[in-house]
Amino acid sequence: MLLLELALLAMVLDFVYRPLLVPGDDLTIFRPGYVSHDSARLHIRYPEQGKLELRFKVLGFDQDIGEGVQITEPDSQEFVTNTPWESAGEFDPPTNATDFTTTTALINLRPSTKYLVELHSRQPTLHAESVLLGSVEFKTAPPPHSPTRLRFGIGSCIKPNFPYTLTSSPDVFGFASMLDHSDDLDIIMFMGDFIYADLPMYFGTSAEDYRRLYRQVYMAQSSRRLLRKVPMLHVYDDHEIKNNWHNQDHMPMGNAMIAYNEYNGLPNPPPELPAHSYYNFTHGNIAFYAWDTRRYRTQWEDGSDSDGSATMLGHDQKRHFFQWLNEVNHTAAVKFVVSSVPLTSGWSSTDASQDTWRGYPTERAEILALTKDVPNLFFLSGDRHEMAAVELPSGNIEFSTSPISQFTFPLVGNFKRNIDGEKTLHYRRPGHVKYGILDVDTESNPFIPRVTYSLYTTDVHQGLKPAWVYRASGVAWN
Numbered sequence: 001m002l003l004l005e006l007a008l009l010a011m012v013l014d015f016v017y018r019p020l021l022v023p024g025d026d027l028t029i030f031r032p033g034y035v036s037h038d039s040a041r042l043h044i045r046y047p048e049q050g051k052l053e054l055r056f057k058v059l060g061f062d063q064d065i066g067e068g069v070q071i072t073e074p075d076s077q078e079f080v081t082n083t084p085w086e087s088a089g090e091f092d093p094p095t096n097a098t099d100f101t102t103t104t105a106l107i108n109l110r111p112s113t114k115y116l117v118e119l120h121s122r123q124p125t126l127h128a129e130s131v132l133l134g135s136v137e138f139k140t141a142p143p144p145h146s147p148t149r150l151r152f153g154i155g156s157c158i159k160p161n162f163p164y165t166l167t168s169s170p171d172v173f174g175f176a177s178m179l180d181h182s183d184d185l186d187i188i189m190f191m192g193d194f195i196y197a198d199l200p201m202y203f204g205t206s207a208e209d210y211r212r213l214y215r216q217v218y219m220a221q222s223s224r225r226l227l228r229k230v231p232m233l234h235v236y237d238d239h240e241i242k243n244n245w246h247n248q249d250h251m252p253m254g255n256a257m258i259a260y261n262e263y264n265g266l267p268n269p270p271p272e273l274p275a276h277s278y279y280n281f282t283h284g285n286i287a288f289y290a291w292d293t294r295r296y297r298t299q300w301e302d303g304s305d306s307d308g309s310a311t312m313l314g315h316d317q318k319r320h321f322f323q324w325l326n327e328v329n330h331t332a333a334v335k336f337v338v339s340s341v342p343l344t345s346g347w348s349s350t351d352a353s354q355d356t357w358r359g360y361p362t363e364r365a366e367i368l369a370l371t372k373d374v375p376n377l378f379f380l381s382g383d384r385h386e387m388a389a390v391e392l393p394s395g396n397i398e399f400s401t402s403p404i405s406q407f408t409f410p411l412v413g414n415f416k417r418n419i420d421g422e423k424t425l426h427y428r429r430p431g432h433v434k435y436g437i438l439d440v441d442t443e444s445n446p447f448i449p450r451v452t453y454s455l456y457t458t459d460v461h462q463g464l465k466p467a468w469v470y471r472a473s474g475v476a477w478n
Helices: 004-021 077-082 175-186 207-219 221-229 254-263 313-329 351-354 360-370
Strands: 029-035 042-046 053-063 086-091 101-106 112-122 131-137 149-155 187-190 233-235 279-283 284-288 334-338 377-381 387-391 398-401 425-427 436-443 451-455 466-470
Touching: 004 187, 004 207, 029 131, 029 221, 029 233, 029 360, 042 112, 053 101, 086 425, 131 221, 149 175, 149 398, 175 221, 175 436, 233 466, 313 334, 313 360, 351 425, 387 451, 398 436, 425 466
Parallel strands: 149 187, 187 233, 284 334, 334 377, 377 398
Antiparallel strands: 029 042, 042 101, 053 086, 053 112, 112 131, 149 436, 279 284, 387 398, 387 425, 436 451, 451 466
């Protein structure tokens, strides 16, 4: 019995204190971030000395992108072998000031083109003038406003090695499942809670306390494999700071954002307004807007929304979003708005009534009053460790999907269906692994797009086949 108790204690200590015991100081990262039609942001962590160099080559390109270049078998071994390498130049390695991270970019790329990129250390060895540190592949987006097809994953909330497994190499089990579908994913949109700074223990407020947790995620084998194959974009939520964060720029927000930007923020699409985390981008004629739902929200202690003054987005972000909405209404066939917390009122616990859009009804109604007139606009969210697909009172559909790899509440739920003018399309509580994949087709019929959402959970078909599929009814947009 004593040995059993000691073994259980060792497991608890391993799960709680692993970020301190195995801090990952020697971790190397090389992954693609945002990839546009003519550039690619590349996220690097390299804690060693020596100049770095990026080398890249074309693996193949779509046959018709307006320049008349056609290749019968662009991915053939002969083509890859004969394509010359190009150097993007040498640069100094990152320093301890940024936890040895940096984000750089390849520019002047060709639309709809597959590239292979290698990261080399120029520190000579006895056997070579440089050392290969890693390689990534990606495909650039199609030209702006062009009809296209896009397949991307969505989800939020991960904790390495949950449920706990006795191992020397903790993994992110949801990422392992997503790898089964990664060959044809163009993007993964991660919608917050990439780390849990306060669970199971809050280690402190320094930037290093937060950095250790990001390194824990990036050390996991499935993280390394998935993020090398598929560009991942991010928004942050409360657990990147502290549970249910609503204190704007008060400490520890500053240090939490230092670590977030070093690991997840800077590889995102660059924001139009400096020093902000909300951003927008396009993929052909598909448009995205990613909200920052934490930094600008009013505090709960300021009172309820009885006077209509409560805000989650803040004045400047909301104005910028409304401007974007007006522009893409005329230029994008499909629009996606990313929110770390759900808009549906279905989650009605005390926590949800404060932390989600349910606690900001006036601003939510203001937004939905505009989006109801925008065709083919969808909301994407996470946060609740459950899944719901809901037609909102505006007629827009929201897909709220989580957790990718975290706890859920198998016996107790608080989701209310079909309330406040909403129509619940699907709801699922069980599953430590839940994520969505969206297939968007604006090419087959340029006037009426197709949008299909598929829910995956390892509880159904081991995550190899969808547990639920919804095909949205697209409408004419232009």
